[in-house]
Structures are given as C-alpha cells and as structure tokens.
Amino acid sequence: MMAQAPKLPNVAYHLGKAEALPFPENTFDLVTVGLAFHWFDQEKFLDEANRVLKPGGLLAIYNNYFISEMREREDFSHWVRGQFLKRYMTPPRGRKKLTATFANAHGFDLSGPEGFPNDTPMTHEELAGYFLTQSNVISKVEEGSEKIEDVEQWVTEGTRPFFDGGKRTMRFQCDIWYLKKVKASG
Numbered sequence: 600m601m602a603q604a605p606k607l608p609n610v611a612y613h614l615g616k617a618e619a620l621p622f623p624e625n626t627f628d629l630v631t632v633g634l635a636f637h638w639f640d641q642e643k644f645l646d647e648a649n650r651v652l653k654p655g656g657l658l659a660i661y662n663n664y665f666i667s668e669m670r671e672r673e674d675f676s677h678w679v680r681g682q683f684l685k686r687y688m689t690p691p692r693g694r695k696k697l698t699a700t701f702a703n704a705h706g707f708d709l710s711g712p713e714g715f716p717n718d719t720p721m722t723h724e725e726l727a728g729y730f731l732t733q734s735n736v737i738s739k740v741e742e743g744s745e746k747i748e749d750v751e752q753w754v755t756e757g758t759r760p761f762f763d764g765g766k767r768t769m770r771f772q773c774d775i776w777y778l779k780k781v782k783a784s785g
Contacts, residue, residue: 618643625653632660637692645705649784658707658778660697663717663771665729670718670768672761682757687735687750697776706784711776719769723762726769727755 604612615621617632617639630648632639648658667684669675695701702709721729730736731751739745761767 618647620647620651622651624650626651628653628656630656630658632658634662636660636662636697641695641697642705645702645707645778646784648778649706649780652780654780656780658780659775660778661773661775663773666770666772668770669761670770672767675761675767678757678761683730683754684735686753687733687739690734690738692734702778703781706780706782707778708781709776709778712774713777714772714774717771717773719771720766721769722766723755723758726758726762726767727751729769730754730758 601612601614613621617635630652632644636644645658652658667676667679697709697712699709731747731754736745736747736750736754740747740750
C-alpha cells in the first residue's frame, strides 16, 4: 500500500499498527478507519485513537460490505452462499459489537451506526476481480491450499451464468459509527 500511495507534497504517510499509533497525544481532530476495525484489537485501538485525538476530537469508523446480492438476479445470492462461502469461508476476525457502553469505556460518546445501501455496477471481470481481493480468498491462497489462478478460473466460471454482457448491480451496505472523544481513556 505504501508503494502505491500517491506522492503528494502536502501528505505524509506513516507505517504503524492501529494499536500503537506513531503519533503524540492530542495530535488530531479526526481519525478515520475504513474497512479495518474488525481486524484490530478493538479495545487497544480505541484507547490509542483516544490518546491521539484532541479533546472533542472525532473518530469515524466505517465499513462497506458486500451483502451477497445482485439486483438483477435473485438467484445470485444462492451461488454466493451455497458455493463461494462454502469453499471460501470467512476467516476469524474481531466481531465485538460497537455499543455505547463499549465506546464510553474507552472515553467516547457513540452515535450511529448510520447506514445506507451502496449499489455498485460491475462487469463480470470486475466482480471476479473483487472476489479475488476478499480475505476469504486471500487466506486460502496464503495458506497454500489454492493458487490465485485457480481461484480466478473457478470464480469466473461460477459467476458467468449471471452475466449476459454489460454490468450487473452488486448490493453493498455501508455503516458508519461516529465517536466523539469526551475524556481521556485509561
């Protein structure tokens, strides 16, 4: 990711862990997390976000996830749940529910989640490429039980019947939680 990040004169990139942010206390007005909170040690991260935020600072956590549906083809979700997710099960991740009590224990007031659908048009090739980026597939490839080329072929063949050229509309859901720093954690 760092190698792919655009080189801009007014942007600095820092490599670090979410649970040990490489910044001094009270540095930021806003911290955002996109599509990653479920991979963190959530308690340690909330303490770190609290530490680096200025008093009254905001933490926005958002997730945009595929709900395994195609607007044009109801039967597509059967393929995803019955074929894809059986072969490529979701790897373990932190599923602690972000509640007001949990947020408050780490010095935040919580509002949200605010949610909205995020329908995304995709070609057959774009959908196959998207599936290859999912942690379900990546974990199988990294453990050596499958080769990415074989996964690509399997996904491409499995999803082909749902396309007749052009784009299809994939159904995503976006949820956003807003947390305001109300006190130092600890």
